[in-house]
Amino acid sequence: xxxxxxxxxxxxxxxxxxxxxxxxxxxxxxxxxxxxxxxxxxxxxxxxxxxxxxxxxxxxxxxxxxxxxxxxxxxxxxxxxxxxxxxxxxxxxxxxxxxxxxxxxxxxxxxxxxxxxxxxxxxxxxxxxxxxxxxxxxxxxxxxxxxxxxxxxxxxxxxxxxxxxxxxxxxxxxxxxxxxxxxxxxxxxxxxxxxxxxxxxxxxxxxxxxxxxxxxxxxxxxxxxxxxxxxxxxxxxxxxxxxxxxxxxxxxxxxxxxxxxxxxxxxxxxxxxxxxxxxxxxxxxxxxxxxxxxxxxxxxxxxxxxxxxx
Amino acid sequence: xxxxxxxxxxxxxxxxxxxxxxxxxxxxxxxxxxxxxxxxxxxxxxxxxxxxxxxxxxxxxxxxxxxxxxxxxxxxxxxxxxxxxxxxxxxxxxxxxxxxxxxxxxxxxxxxxxxxxxxxxxxxxxxxxxxxxxxxxxxxxxxxxxxxxxxxxxxxxxxxxxxxxxxxxxxxxxxxxxxxxxxxxxxxxxxxxxxxxxxxxxxxxxxxxxxxxxxxxxxxxxxxxxxxxxxxxxxxxxxxxxxxxxxxxxxxxxxxxxxxxxxxxxxxxxxxxxxxxxxxxxxxxxxxxxxxxxxxxxxxxxxxxxxxxx
DNA sequence: GTAATGTCTTTTATCGTGAAAAAACATTTT
DNA sequence: AAAATGTTTTTTCACGATAAAAGACATTAC
Numbered sequence: 001x002x003x004x005x006x007x008x009x010x011x012x013x014x015x016x017x018x019x020x021x022x023x024x025x026x027x028x029x030x031x032x033x034x035x036x037x038x039x040x041x042x043x044x045x046x047x048x049x050x051x052x053x054x055x056x057x058x059x060x061x062x063x064x065x066x067x068x069x070x071x072x073x074x075x076x077x078x079x080x081x082x083x084x085x086x087x088x089x090x091x092x093x094x095x096x097x098x099x100x101x102x103x104x105x106x107x108x109x110x111x112x113x114x115x116x117x118x119x120x121x122x123x124x125x126x127x128x129x130x131x132x133x134x135x136x137x138x139x140x141x142x143x144x145x146x147x148x149x150x151x152x153x154x155x156x157x158x159x160x161x162x163x164x165x166x167x168x169x170x171x172x173x174x175x176x177x178x179x180x181x182x183x184x185x186x187x188x189x190x191x192x193x194x195x196x197x198x199x200x201x202x203x204x205x206x207x208x209x210x211x212x213x214x215x216x217x218x219x220x221x222x223x224x225x226x227x228x229x230x231x232x233x234x235x236x237x238x239x240x241x242x243x244x245x246x247x248x249x250x251x252x253x254x255x256x257x258x259x260x261x262x263x264x265x266x267x268x269x270x271x272x273x274x275x276x277x278x279x280x281x282x283x284x285x286x287x288x289x290x291x292x293x294x295x296x297x298x299x300x301x302x303x304x305x306x307x308x309x310x
Numbered sequence: 311x312x313x314x315x316x317x318x319x320x321x322x323x324x325x326x327x328x329x330x331x332x333x334x335x336x337x338x339x340x341x342x343x344x345x346x347x348x349x350x351x352x353x354x355x356x357x358x359x360x361x362x363x364x365x366x367x368x369x370x371x372x373x374x375x376x377x378x379x380x381x382x383x384x385x386x387x388x389x390x391x392x393x394x395x396x397x398x399x400x401x402x403x404x405x406x407x408x409x410x411x412x413x414x415x416x417x418x419x420x421x422x423x424x425x426x427x428x429x430x431x432x433x434x435x436x437x438x439x440x441x442x443x444x445x446x447x448x449x450x451x452x453x454x455x456x457x458x459x460x461x462x463x464x465x466x467x468x469x470x471x472x473x474x475x476x477x478x479x480x481x482x483x484x485x486x487x488x489x490x491x492x493x494x495x496x497x498x499x500x501x502x503x504x505x506x507x508x509x510x511x512x513x514x515x516x517x518x519x520x521x522x523x524x525x526x527x528x529x530x531x532x533x534x535x536x537x538x539x540x541x542x543x544x545x546x547x548x549x550x551x552x553x554x555x556x557x558x559x560x561x562x563x564x565x566x567x568x569x570x571x572x573x574x575x576x577x578x579x580x581x582x583x584x585x586x587x588x589x590x591x592x593x594x595x596x597x598x599x600x601x602x603x604x605x606x607x608x609x610x611x612x613x614x615x616x617x618x619x620x
Numbered sequence: 621g622t623a624a625t626g627t628c629t630t631t632t633a634t635c636g637t638g639a640a641a642a643a644a645c646a647t648t649t650t
Numbered sequence: 651a652a653a654a655t656g657t658t659t660t661t662t663c664a665c666g667a668t669a670a671a672a673g674a675c676a677t678t679a680c
Contacts, residue, residue: 130536416661419661
């Protein structure tokens with residue numbers, strides 16, 4: 001089957017949305033930059049749009065003929081990259097229960113169950129290993145370390161160390177730094193979300209990530225910045241997993257963020273430290289409360305073969 | 311060509327060295343544990359040893375017939391795993407000069423030059439990416455970030471954060487913890503090396519790694535423990551690269567380690583902090599001094615095609 | 621009956637291959 | 651001549667296949 005053309009399909013869908021806004025599309029290189037793909041892919045997209053009567057295409061002229069209809073779009077599930085598919089599938093198994101620490105992970109079985117090649121699974125596992133949830137035995141299988149309380153505590157320990165340092169660095173940034181404008185914009189977004197919390201509370205997790213990434217970036221340290229990938233990944237699945245009291249949790253977090261932002265703007269190290277610690281403490285609490293120690297295993301019969309008892 | 315049998319060859323060589331010490335070899339499972347390989351590999355080894363007249367093998371009886379000769383060993387270079395070969399080759403290019411930040415890394419070219427498949431190179435690059443020296447552009451090539459002064463500073467910043475915390479945790483460990491015996495043994499080894507420094511100064515880097523890993527382990531945090539892989543990797547190549555004043559540097563480091571060990575044994579947090587800081591400071595100095603900012607690029611003609619100007 | 625050996629099965633490591641996508645080069649248009 | 655389009659080449663991504671190595675099961679030895 002070689003390679004799926006999800007890059008093309010995803011870019012095509014995104015390009016369709018552009019059609020609503022304009023009468024004619026920009027040049028090929030410009031479209032490429034806009035969509036984040038090469039000109040080769042742009043031309044494939046344009047070809048199909050011409051074929052399906054969406055545009056008239058003649059050299060530099062790309063006139064929009066009609067608005068896109070739902071059936072013009074490629075199905076959502078065909079636009080995901082293999083890596084995303086594998087990650088989702090793997091995380092579902094990991095969080096579904098029955099995945100206890102010490103179990104073996106079978107590459108071949110995982111590949112079969114997801115319906116992909118072993119190479120993709122191997123590469124995924126290698127990439128995934130930096131999250132500290134799995135470990136490789138030399139010349140042999142992977143071992144699951146488990147999404148345990150210990151894991152959450154180790155993760156938050158580093159997070160707190162890194163964020164306190166980043167926040168201090170942030171507050172020390174010169175007045176003319178561009179980050180202050182970024183922070184102002186994020187503050188506005190926080191206030192907007194706070195006032196619409198009843199309907200939009202599920203938009204918080206995305207805002208949360210952008211806010212913390214901005215702060216971590218102030219460290220100017222690639223290891224700190226990169227570590228946020230681990231946190232983001234865990235929180236992403238954690239948010240999906242634990243919907244209990246989501247609205248209230250997010251409401252509290254927004255207020256903590258606003259206090260945190262105010263402290264940063266004061267540029268007073270002590271205030272920053274206090275606000276940061278307070279928020280990190282409740283973030284840790286939230287994460288820990290979602291990990292019931294001694295999670296019950298599923299009946300053996302329904303247990304997927306991906307994770308195998310050692 | 312599929313898979314090389316380097317596991318077998320390496321284990322065979324190690325098993326040859328066992329022959330000197332005993333009259334007869336232990337059971338197959340026991341040998342497997344000893345050599346860190348499966349029984350399948352053990353049996354291959356025994357088969358060959360029988361064929362070449364090294365042992366007489368009949369079921370449980372594995373009698374040594376003669377001492378191994380140099381020609382019995384497999385050549386060293388055939389015992390390396392592909393990952394090691396690729397890493398060495400990659401690092402040589404990286405440190406050889408001409409590899410400037412921003413250059414593109416070409417998987418296919420790298421694979422061709424080393425003489426391996428692209429899959430192995432891809433997997434290596436994914437694993438290697440956690441060291442922070444390269445970065446992947448989505449759907450595209452890898453970008454070299456360069457072994458620069460900035461990299462060294464970011465690395466040491468994290469190292470210092472982690473080691474200070476680990477050292478404090480170490481000193482707080484209960485008296486009956488097994489680590490104190492480990493520390494005592496390391497202290498003895500340090501003293502021995504110090505007295506033989508003239509001839510054995512090059513053995514320090516291995517001792518250095520063991521010492522720091524022991525300390526980091528006291529953090530009981532997988533992210534801290536794993537991060538030492540990054541440090542170890544950089545120092546490993548750094549030691550190979552920068553041989554200037556190696557003996558004197560190591561002599562100083564040993565004394566700092568001994569002071570550090572004494573501080574740990576005192577279990578006085580303030581003393582530990584001071585000794586740790588002092589050592590980390592000179593370690594950073596050493597690393598930084600080996601990175602000449604604005605390293606000169608080689609003439610374009612001799613430049614390997616692995617790294618390509620963007 | 622425990623622990624070894626002997627045999628068979630499964631999994632991992634690596635390659636070559638081919639399609640998707642990017643990138644490079646050549647040509648045309650404004 | 652700068653920037654677009656048209657064309658060709660190269661690289662990345664993903665797969666199935668195969669030998670090495672691990673692991674599981676069956677049998678034998680102590």
